[in-house]
Amino acid sequence: MIKIEAIVRPERINSVTAALEQAGCGGFHYQNVTGQGTQRGVEVFTGRGAQMVRAAGSKTLVVTVVPDDLKDAVVEAIIGAARSPDGGRIGDGKIIISRVEDVIRVRTGEHGEAAI
Amino acid sequence: MIKIEAIVRPERINSVTAALEQAGCGGFHYQNVTGQGTQRGVEVFTGRGAQMVRAAGSKTLVVTVVPDDLKDAVVEAIIGAARSPDGGRIGDGKIIISRVEDVIRVRTGEHGEAAI
Amino acid sequence: MIKIEAIVRPERINSVTAALEQAGCGGFHYQNVTGQGTQRGVEVFTGRGAQMVRAAGSKTLVVTVVPDDLKDAVVEAIIGAARSPDGGRIGDGKIIISRVEDVIRVRTGEHGEAAI
Amino acid sequence: MDSGHTAWMLTASALVLLMTPGLAFFYGGLVRARNVISTLMYSFISMAVVSVVWVLWGYSLAFGEGSALIGDLSLFGLSGIGIDQVEDGGIPTLLFVIFQMMFAIITPALITGAFVERFKFTTYLVFLVVWITIVYAPVAHWVWASEGWLFKDGALDFAGGTVVHVNAGMAAVAAALLVGKRRDPGAEPHNVPYVVLGAALLWFGWFGFNAGSGLAADGVGVNAFLVTNTAAAAAALTWGVISQVQTGRMSAVGVASGAVAGLVAITPASGFVGVYGALAIGAGAGVICYIAVYLRTRIQVDDALEVFAVHGVGGIWGAIATGIFAVAAIGGTAGAIEGNAGQLFTQVLAVVATMAYSFVVTLAILKVLDIIPGLGLRVSSEAEDVGLDIAAHGERAFVSDGAD
Amino acid sequence: MDSGHTAWMLTASALVLLMTPGLAFFYGGLVRARNVISTLMYSFISMAVVSVVWVLWGYSLAFGEGSALIGDLSLFGLSGIGIDQVEDGGIPTLLFVIFQMMFAIITPALITGAFVERFKFTTYLVFLVVWITIVYAPVAHWVWASEGWLFKDGALDFAGGTVVHVNAGMAAVAAALLVGKRRDPGAEPHNVPYVVLGAALLWFGWFGFNAGSGLAADGVGVNAFLVTNTAAAAAALTWGVISQVQTGRMSAVGVASGAVAGLVAITPASGFVGVYGALAIGAGAGVICYIAVYLRTRIQVDDALEVFAVHGVGGIWGAIATGIFAVAAIGGTAGAIEGNAGQLFTQVLAVVATMAYSFVVTLAILKVLDIIPGLGLRVSSEAEDVGLDIAAHGERAFVSDGAD
Amino acid sequence: MDSGHTAWMLTASALVLLMTPGLAFFYGGLVRARNVISTLMYSFISMAVVSVVWVLWGYSLAFGEGSALIGDLSLFGLSGIGIDQVEDGGIPTLLFVIFQMMFAIITPALITGAFVERFKFTTYLVFLVVWITIVYAPVAHWVWASEGWLFKDGALDFAGGTVVHVNAGMAAVAAALLVGKRRDPGAEPHNVPYVVLGAALLWFGWFGFNAGSGLAADGVGVNAFLVTNTAAAAAALTWGVISQVQTGRMSAVGVASGAVAGLVAITPASGFVGVYGALAIGAGAGVICYIAVYLRTRIQVDDALEVFAVHGVGGIWGAIATGIFAVAAIGGTAGAIEGNAGQLFTQVLAVVATMAYSFVVTLAILKVLDIIPGLGLRVSSEAEDVGLDIAAHGERAFVSDGAD
């Protein structure tokens, strides 16, 4: 099994989770993070509004563990839902893929793909 | 060393961390996440309370890195503390296990199991 | 490529991210977590202030994916920025290193190191 | 000058001023976290803009001599109103100016609920000036100025059910139509405690709004205070119970909305009805506005925070109910129940006239603002996605230490 | 009718109304994040339910003629109270009805602190109606109605230390006993700023509560205002200093609790004592309630938000202290220090009678509600784990954009 | 005794009391999340400490007979002030004591904005007692007591622009200098809604502050209310527009700061100027304070929340503007525009005297507190990093269920 971690724009999270379900991946969790990359972040005021600074932007991190064979479908689904209209904008995010040794379902104690 | 990530019910977090300490794992970190799986989430109102929608539920993600030999003990501990009374309920959560190459303790610069 | 996860003190996050950029790692994301380890947490009041309990402390988790050759530089950078003055204090944090199979840039679909 | 009446009206004016921040939090809690600052500012800035407009020409247009349709500019800058000039009843004229100003401040703020999360802030500033001048001032003149044609017709609107709520409700429909649907409507309220805080401040401030509208600390004012509280309570309870019966849960946002609906409905009636009337008006508002919201969510007009369903419909119900439940022994005018069915007609006339005027003129104003270069009604879709807090105000509402 | 007294009492009534939302936030900040909406609603809904009960039969039972033990239903629906009817002192009778209503609203809300995080909301609605009718109304009648037996005995309770706080404190004990411990008690307050906001609104509103209880804007009212502020300050400071000395840190929640304890303790005394008395009563409340809380945390009764330790104990101390520090020159009655030791006895009698009645009857009410099918006191253990916000109200208090 | 004036002054006193929690939230929203409790407490605890100091010796030193420089202790513990003693104008003397107390409470709270996120809380408690005694009381005596030398000179300070704001502003500079820079200054405000809530409560409470300073519900009070609102609006708008023009975004914190700057500037003038004067003073405050903040951020003095730039500079501008725009027909004194240029000189004299005294004595007080063993001004660098909420109060402001 592999773990797919996708950093996406917060405003895209609903379409991303919908796409995941469509791609046959019904299990995932997500959370807000603060992120920076090529995109240098957003401009915000400090103090009383006299000056602005760049702050890393808000992103949402979605994590799902899937069987290997689902990998490409899920990656496609995420890209489709997370990429900004007309060819994407800087800051659309990344997808990080890594290997998982085992998954256990707390309720039943099942192991491996059966637990997903 | 392996990394154990457990997604559990927020209301179970205190018993889970207690169980971890008992199992000899005194180091961990956790955070709230939003999760969905077989359990389709919770019912919440939108707008002025005229209609309800399903929203993914709140879960807590606990992460700990342990020496390989502690793995089973820790997994048992988590299951014991996170599973709902009388045989578990849908949504009790998952445990995800993956390999870690190295751990470094910031304070001392120690590597490997010594750093845990 | 490898994933570097660093748990650091929240008040150090700005210097850590600055150090990361200096070390040539311009991409990362971070979030607040609650953590416990050798350091048993902080003392806080419960109820009306009549009694205190220990609560796990606030930490910040920084995550970055980098090419293998950047690993040592980045680890050094994090330690330098996250360690408390005069030799470090308990609770300065950990750095967890693990392998990543692939990274994809949502915007372009690029794979591997090109996507970082 | 009566120091007692003056004391109460100073207090009442402060209470009504506080309603606008109350509304800000009520609305602010209902939107997404990324638009809360923007939503708060739509209301807060009205305190700044309208206060200035009011002392310059707003008051004069609303309460200056002039015609049956609108006042004149004879009182521009409150010229000629000395600090010792007293209204009959015994409060200083400047205090009447202040009290009325607070109503002018909150009315456009109410409208903003229709277009939160997407309306361009700079355009909104211009809208505030224009709308107060050519919509609010005339309507206030019609109903409350001694020359006003609806006033002459004997329309009953004790504290502004028509001038404030029906007026804002129709303007909200016009705005929602022109601004269009949000890209992603129907979100969960991001902060329910803010909604409760806002509702509490509104309830609190409304005592000034209604019990102050008699401009005196007397029996009529006291009665207005009592029926205001009673109607709010009855409506909150009704809405809550319906929500409980229909869904098995009692939405806090629903209870808060019910309270507001009750407060809206009792506003025009508060000087004319008694406790039983208040119970009927409140319970009625709870049922009617609940249904209105329910229906609204089934149509395509994205009146995001239900301004029309709560303030429009609530205000209409209140205006009509005033004609039904008015008690001669309290406000001097009998309602339908006491045999004066004619009053009902006058009430309906006032409502219809206000609805038509407010809708048409607001529509016209927004159409014009939309085509003026540099203005325009709606933010870019990018700004809407990122949220107006960052896009329009350069601020994030909530920042945790390290991460957020 | 005196417009000045009327003006102040209108204001005072609004201030007391605001105390209930203040309490909602004070309590709401002290619970877990997953129960904050539920905790807010326990208080907020009291504004809806009790307001209706009060104008229908509550006021009549409390202040209608009747016997020494309870009023009658002669004033059902406030029948026969015209808007021009005036109390001696010069305020409209309806204003007295309003002012007293605000006290009836907050008293049961105080009780809820004992059973937050586990009490069934629908059952609570029924409890509100019954408790106001058969516990609050009679006790208010005893102490404040001219026929009331404690009133006749000359018990001093200027603003409700016994009727409101001791009464609520004992009911809280009964409730905590019957509802039982939370599955996981002793949590950290989830939002300290809410606690501070609530304490601030309570302090602010309490000026109406105490300085309004003379029903006039006169010297007695002014003195009540002054001693109220003084006692709150002294108690907040005392509590804070003890916390600092004992733990090396000054808990904000502790300081806020101290302020509330001081406000509770001065309530019955505020019409009878001077500044020095207020300092003594406040400092005493800080010490005594701090100890009470400390002891409570060592027993098994899960009075979650320390209603008895703060309101019960604080109210008892205040009632007794009134008998000690009363100054004839201020309230017309001398206390023990001025040689009238007998007053102390009367005070104790009033407290004991109230405690016994409130405890027993509340226990009985809850026992009955517990066995009525469809009601019951406690939510399911699942609901308690998930939190009452989701389980009972279908809402989450705080929702961040993507994740939460 | 005039019940109307008394009614208004009771209300006004409550409103001014509420300003301190308002300030607490205004400041609290501007700091980091890990210092919000600490920042709230700096203000809240002033309600506890100063209230006690005031009734014991503070009032006596400020308003007792004594010399031209300071009062005496003849009124220690308010001795001899009966509840029936009345001021000329018709309010009880004790009400004057109360009203003035609220000013004494908020003044030192204003100072705390300069040293948030690093000042030692226990030392601050001592500072409060000393500063009220030897800085606030004398300055209040100079300006407001009939024997005060600035009062005799005819300096105009209707509601405390000099006594409260200039005074606090200079003390803030002294404090910022001695406490030194934060280890990590220039953070993003952690909670903008708190800033808006605080600004709203300040605006609301300021009506009591200014319209109450005439000690009566009369034409002067009404005019003060009107110009207060007008200046706040004009300043908020000005600041917002500048921010919009300069950055393309309208900072909510900026608009709120503008409102406060306008309220500060109109404070001394509110009994002497009309609407046009208010517009000028407000707009001026918006521009001047915006520039002051802009410059402050370029120097090394870490006056964290811009106390001097907003309250100091705003107060100075207001004092001078009073001398410019005063209208004889309103406050009895003409300003420069009406040909009385001399008034300007008196105004400047009062400001300079206050600035010098406040700065020097505050500096001295802090220097002493710094070297007293066990006290000291600044927390450890560790405490500063972890945040004062945990370090000084043992509390976390926000706790989510499982994780935080």
Ligand SMILES: Nc1ncnc2c1ncn2[C@@H]1O[C@H](COP(=O)(O)OP(=O)(O)O)[C@@H](O)[C@H]1O
């Ligand atoms: N090397 C990295 N490791 C972890 N997260 C990253 C990395 N690079 C970028 N990210 C995350 O992805 C987000 C988008 O990346 P960014 O480089 O800004 O845009 P793009 O991928 O379109 O060039 C960043 O805000 C950050 O949260």
Ligand SMILES: Nc1ncnc2c1ncn2[C@@H]1O[C@H](COP(=O)(O)OP(=O)(O)O)[C@@H](O)[C@H]1O
């Ligand atoms: N494939 C997955 N990858 C990551 N997290 C998952 C996955 N499936 C479930 N989860 C997490 O586990 C939680 C519980 O899983 P769920 O399937 O609802 O219950 P159960 O495991 O009892 O069937 C979900 O809310 C989600 O947060």
Ligand SMILES: Nc1ncnc2c1ncn2[C@@H]1O[C@H](COP(=O)(O)OP(=O)(O)O)[C@@H](O)[C@H]1O
């Ligand atoms: N085994 C572990 N797995 C995951 N996180 C850990 C582990 N041990 C410690 N941590 C994280 O690192 C933080 C600091 O570790 P701690 O042991 O307290 O200090 P130190 O590393 O200086 O001994 C902890 O608060 C926790 O968040």
